[in-house]
Amino acid sequence: MTLRGQRLTKGHGTGNDFLLFTDPDAEIAVNAQEVAALCSRHHGVGADGVIRVARTAALAAGESVAARLATDHPEAEWFMDYRNADGSLAEMCGNGVRVFVRYLIAEGLVTLGDGEILAIGTRAGVKWVKRDGEEFAVAMGLWSAPGGEEALRLGADAAVEVDGIEGARPGLSIAMPNPHVVLAVASEEEVAAANLLRTPRVQPVPTDGTNVEIVHPMGETETPDGLVGVLRMRVHERGSGETQSCGTGACAAAIAARVWMGEGAPERWIVHVPGGTVRVRIWPDAQVELAGPAELVADVTLR
Numbered sequence: 001m002t003l004r005g006q007r008l009t010k011g012h013g014t015g016n017d018f019l020l021f022t023d024p025d026a027e028i029a030v031n032a033q034e035v036a037a038l039c040s041r042h043h044g045v046g047a048d049g050v051i052r053v054a055r056t057a058a059l060a061a062g063e064s065v066a067a068r069l070a071t072d073h074p075e076a077e078w079f080m081d082y083r084n085a086d087g088s089l090a091e092m093c094g095n096g097v098r099v100f101v102r103y104l105i106a107e108g109l110v111t112l113g114d115g116e117i118l119a120i121g122t123r124a125g126v127k128w129v130k131r132d133g134e135e136f137a138v139a140m141g142l143w144s145a146p147g148g149e150e151a152l153r154l155g156a157d158a159a160v161e162v163d164g165i166e167g168a169r170p171g172l173s174i175a176m177p178n179p180h181v182v183l184a185v186a187s188e189e190e191v192a193a194a195n196l197l198r199t200p201r202v203q204p205v206p207t208d209g210t211n212v213e214i215v216h217p218m219g220e221t222e223t224p225d226g227l228v229g230v231l232r233m234r235v236h237e238r239g240s241g242e243t244q245s246c247g248t249g250a251c252a253a254a255i256a257a258r259v260w261m262g263e264g265a266p267e268r269w270i271v272h273v274p275g276g277t278v279r280v281r282i283w284p285d286a287q288v289e290l291a292g293p294a295e296l297v298a299d300v301t302l303r
């Protein structure tokens, strides 16, 4: 089977937009060229990525992670088969997984009441998504620093050049588990000045490519949950270019900011992105939670 005649649903999480379609038995052949054509803003439908909604068990034959999950986590019935706008595969998408669950509910593929939790299969393993009214909170798993203790001590392990920002800036690599390099700038104006039409240049060159987050720490604010750190962020995504938001990127940005602040840094963070706001919580044991909205916008049928 091909994507021809297929109904696609357009959805987004804080402006990070996706095309989703249901292929329960993983019968549709999806190739990178087709995905890139669909995601094209001018020649296609337009999106930052494409998400196939397939049963984990059905993907087991072709995806080693799905095969493992089908055995170890049978509760993860549905698998988020995520592709970037250029057709490349990615391990995880933090905004995408919330939209994925919103879609499963809307399509009647699952029922999920307020406060209930659903297991979702992803290339980064099983992720637990909790419904919180009209929003969703995702247990993203553990963060890690590919540069190890030394990078965490220095707060950097890379040099990043971004058009519009002067000089090469120190960046900190964070795996969520997809790759991110986060750099701090001094003002919101500097965040705005970044020209992300051109891919940022990272040294040493990351073997599998990377997402790059430009972050301005805006201080802390008192909330009913206690003191919360606030960040302004823009992102250049591997495989998609600049997007309005990146969930794993917001997690990486909050983690980097926490590392840079050191002792006394807050656990909770508000991350403002061009498409809205997401919330991140970093637990002392390195588990990360991401929360935010997820919307479905329209259905289109492909010719």
Ligand SMILES: N[C@@H](CCC[C@H](N)C(=O)O)C(=O)O
Residues within 6 Å of the ligand: 016, 084, 089, 090, 091, 092, 093, 094, 095, 096, 178, 179, 211, 237, 238, 239, 240, 243, 245, 246, 247, 248, 249
């Ligand atoms: N927008 C996503 C991340 C999508 C994958 C990323 N471009 C990659 O290749 O790692 C998110 O919300 O996390």
